[in-house]
Amino acid sequence: MKKIKSYNIIIPSLLLLFSSCSKDFLKEDPKSSLTPETFYKTSNDLNMAAIALYTQVNGAFNQSAGFSTLWGGDDMTVARAGNKISYSDFDTYQATSSNDRMTNWWSYFYSTIKSSNALINNYTNATEASEADRNHAAGQAYFFRALSYFFLTRTWGEVPLITDNTVDYNRAKATPSDIYTLIVADLQKAETMLPDAWDGTKRQNGVDIPPTAGSAKALLANVYLTMAGWPLKQTDKYALAAAKAKEVIDNKATWGYDLTTNYADLWKKEGKFNHETVFGCYYNVNVSGWAWENYNMLTPNAYAPDDEGGWGDGYGEINFYKKFPPGPRKEATYQSVYYINNDPTKAVDWTGTMRKHPYFFKFRDDDAFNQSNHVNNNWIGSHTVPVIRYAEVLLTYAEAQAMSAAPDATAYNAINLVRNRAGLSNLVAGLSQSAFRDSVIAERGWEFAGAEPAGRWYDLIRTETVSKANSDRDASEEPLKNIPDDAAHTFYWAPIPIGDQQLNPNL
Known part of the structure; x- marks a missing residue:
């Protein structure tokens, strides 16, 4: 593995050293040579170490780079030109281990894991802290380690499973089964160690x-x-998921x-703090000084059209857009009017844009987006990135309940809550188990x-269904370089970054 950052050791150490001066400055202080084993007291x-975890997670989700590994879906595409080629490589199934975009997730998630390991393996040493504070700190570390491995194994499949911080350039890759075993164990600990609510600055506008x-x-x-599907296909997990x-769902008030109420409110600047975000990454462009992980680069430039001075990191695939049911959700998801060169008198729909x-x-x-002419006055913003939304909880329940038992009234109610909010009528009644599941996946x-x-x-x-979904690709899209195979699962996983392969021959 390549060397990765360890903010939870470096930053708290510096803070602690600067605050250690007193009239007893001649007294020896072992904190001048801190190690993970001696830091936590x-x-x-504990709080400084836990806060440092957010820096790394925020860095994973505040830019398009890591998301490039998701471009193989049938909802996103991008022009194969300039610095967008690395995105296009995933969209057209020709990404190699040298792809520079995907390393953002690889590096940040493994950095999060390293910092989480340090906290998990040493939090009990904080004997001056209360038991509640120790549990809350460790609970965050277990959550973030699980979240990181969840994204890593779904993206790369077999990856190194690291629960210590020793340097080992011969570490073998672990199977998804072993990785999921750790993920489940971590989350089972986290759900008992984390509080139901936070206080102080950890709770903003009534949101944790x-x-x-x-x-x-x-x-x-x-x-x-996810465990119920490929690659594990442990169908008994449907019941556990439900x-x-x-x-x-039953304890959502807790x-x-x-x-x-309105889907569009999730994406308005006024919706930064909302109760649909079960867990999210929060950013603040007004933080003084340069702090990369404090700023969100998904907004406002990343997905703005070239015609309006945007970066065009990605946009909707045409056939997916055409199948998308009309209503307030579609209106909030896609831009409807485009101002060529930011001139409102030159308004067109998507067919009139340069990329069409x-x-x-x-x-x-x-804050940097001008609604009147679509000018982006800054390339960084403060928009929240919702990592888990309550809508996902409802749809997870609907699918899992249907697959573990039957599409009963509770499963229908869960999906219909999402559909109705989107401006759609209730899902047709009496669907078979497989038809209901397919409806949830589409939703x-x-x-x-x-x-x-x-x-x-x-x-x-x-x-x-990677190949199946991509078989319905508009003829005007960038042609696929390779065709994924749903039976052989080719092109399902991203290639391991070349830098780590060079360091570790087992990768």
């Missing part, structure tokens, strides 16, 4: 910023649902979860279309 030490017990349960439900999702594709409007509305695609962590790509992988 007080509640403040760190993960809570509810966040851990929601993530565990999604993990179980039970865990129902636990979140954590304050619910669907926003519908662009996503998610993440566009931020998830529309609900989370574009650069959302609940990516369409992951649903196609676990349901072994």
